[in-house]
Amino acid sequence: MTFDLRRSRQPFHNPWLLDRLVHERAIALGHALDQSTQDTYSSALNSYLTFCCSHNFPIEPTxxxxxxxxxxMSSFIKPDFVDSYLSGIxxxxxxxxxxVRQIRKCPLVSRTLHGCMCLRGSSIHRKxxxxxxxxxxxxxxxPTTPSHDDHxxxxxxxxxxxxxxxxxxLVWPDSVSDPFFHGSQVLIINHLHTADPRLFFQSYLVSRDTLFPLxxxxxxRENxxxxxxxxxxxxxxxxxPNDVAGHSLRSGGATALAEIGMTPALIQASGRWSSDTFQAYICKHPTLLAALLFARNAPHASTIAP
Structure with a gap:
């Protein structure tokens, strides 16, 4: 098939060099990604986009x-944070x-990050x-007579x-972020033989529906x-005390499940962790690691019932 370009009425534009095409595409993608993740990933994705633009690198990861x-980034923040940033990116x-995940795992990236941790790393103080x-x-x-906010x-x-x-x-961010958030579907099961969370949830719903039926x-909240x-x-x-924070709920729940003998695979599925993220999470929580090792060896570990 042939085309006669002489009859085309399209205006003539000078062609761009490949470097410029790559650079302009990086800027366009950067703006698209930045808008869709405004605030939520400002510490991770936006830092990467800024790094690429300021150093004139293509945004496509290599x-x-x-x-x-x-x-x-390890020159400005702790290398452990850079590791978390890369996961978010x-x-x-x-x-x-x-x-992008295969690129993240490649030896050049992992060894570089390991070297930064050896040079600039410090002990982790987690809640x-x-x-x-x-x-x-x-x-x-x-309280004996709890308020709506207590419920x-x-x-x-x-x-x-x-x-x-x-x-x-569970909560709304202090600054409004993702306007397209669709929520989460959550299954609550009391594996731990403690106070049944469903009873407290139902008590809250009664109070909520009474105050705000529409x-x-x-x-x-009550207001x-x-x-x-x-x-x-x-x-x-x-x-x-101040040694407890928001993430203490998630890590505490996972630790408690491990301590009763639930297998790592079930805990991973319950917490909706990706494989790599879950392994990193275990390594940074010695209590959970020890409990999981015990769970692997426990004869009843694979027969836990809800």
Whole structure:
């Protein structure tokens, strides 16, 4: 098939060099990604986009780009944070670049990051995981005649603990982020033989439906506002010292499941972790690691019933 370009009425444009095409595409993709993840990933994806633009690198990940990014960012923040940033970057770039996770795992990137940790790493001070005793303590501290906000807090606390939820799945962020968030489907099962989280959830629903029968939001405070992260953390810290934070619910629930002998695969599925993320999570929580090792060797580990 041939075309006669002489009859075309299209205006003439000078062709671009390949370098310019790559650079302009990087800028266009950068703006598209940045808008869809405004605020939510400002510490991770946006830092990568800024790095690529300021160094005139294509946004498409390569082993060189990721390794350079790791070295550069490790000069300003802890290498452990850079490791977490790379995980977030992969999660958000994967729809655009399907091979991004393989690039993240390549020896050049992993060894570069390991070297940065050896050079600039420091000990990790993580908030401790909540325990079943902590949950019982929180219930015991509830007033004899609880307010609506008391019902709300306990329902969220037990739901997050038993369903291995991130705090961001329970509360509204302090600054509005993803306008296209569609919510989560959560299955709550009491494996731990503690206070049944469903009872506290049902008590909250009765209070909520009485006060706000026409409101669509699931979680609502007594004043009609959606609970924020700051609100929940303040309530949490009235019960526990500063060594407990929002992530303590998720890590505590996972640890408690491991301690009763649930297999790592079931805990991973319950917490909706990807394989790589879950392994990294275990390594950074010695209590959970020891419990999981025990669970693998326990004769009843694969026969736990709900």
């Amino acid at each position: 082993p060189d780009t990721f390794s350079f990014y790791a070295v550069y 992969c999660s958000n770039l994967e729809p655009y670049f399907p091979s 401790r995981a909540l325990t079943t005793s902590d949950i019982q303590f929180a219930i015991a501290q509830s 709300l807090f306990l329902a969220q606390l037990l739901t997050g603990f038993h369903a291995l939820l991130r705090l961001g799945e 409101q669509p939001e699931l979680w609502l 009609g506002a959606v609970p924020t992260r700051t609100w929940f953390i303040r309530r949490l810290q009235t019960l526990f």
